[in-house]
Amino acid sequence: MKRFQFNWYQICCLALICLVFFFQKKVPDFERRKCFCKSKKSGNTYDFCYENPRNKESVGKKFDCSLLDSLERLGIINETARLPSLRSIINNEPDLVFISSTTNDHLDLSLKSLYSIRKFYPRHKYILNGMNISASYSEKLPKNDKYFEFRVFNTSLYPEFVSNWSTYNFKAIVMAEMLQEFPAVWWIDAHIGVIKPNIIRNLYADIRSERLTTDYATVVGATETNHSNFAVLNSKLLKFFPTSSLELLKRRTQIQSGIIFLARTRYTMKLFKWWVLCSLTENCMNPPGSQVKCIFERNWCKYQANCFRYDQSVLNLLLLNNFSEIHKYYSAKLSSSFIRND
Structure with a gap:
């Protein structure tokens, strides 16, 4: 036989x-x-x-009910909050705040990223969140930039594993903290540089052209990967966020979580409810067996590469479950405005 x-x-x-x-x-x-x-x-x-x-x-x-306290403190499920419309948000370009985070070993990259933004936006607020930055490194921070602010990320408010920076549990939490204060923020990772002017104006023009309806997300990526969601999926994540189509995961590439525009709208808060709950749950953001190093041997969309993209994979799965087309949460017009610095 x-x-x-x-x-x-x-x-x-x-x-x-x-x-x-x-x-x-x-x-x-x-x-x-x-x-x-x-x-x-x-x-x-x-x-x-x-x-x-x-x-x-x-x-x-x-998810564990004990995490409800964190969601309430972050204002994510405040049902009485009056949230601005996306139209009103994009009518106030100066209100947008650039945000990022850094560790000791990423500080030089973070400052390089900041200075690239300052070439085009010298008076926009920029908030850098420090992850256990030592005193000697903090001396490198800008002294004469009145629109720059450095904040220490308070890890004591969250589970201990959030302090493991390599699994990116902190990222969505920091974004949620910033959205409590500001109606629009643009997260730009430490290794990302801006090389073209008018990125805010161009994004807002793109939003005005077609993204003001509920058919589009109020979370917008500016760069995409060359691999699919399926290729970098740890299947254990589906226990928390089930998909309706494996084929859809194979057909759609991921947006990169290193450059994300966020508007404080009802949709964004709904998405952050799940993204933050996952960030506060170790086996969700970091499912057993996860590793960041990929092995792409064949087609980068149809086959798994035995790796996981942590916060990026979670964000993309949530967005894809809401919007089956990547252009609903990705603005390709901005991709050439950024460069990766290593």
């Missing part, structure tokens, strides 16, 4: 298909009720099980 033989790729695909099928099963009402967490502060209840927007019966694993 002929024996069937499977390679590792086929086994991984089979496992992913099983996961997708499992999380698409109908969830009984009494089980859904277990997904809710009650606030000690307001008495309101909140759903802590992600529901795939394209398949209401596809429900993820419940």
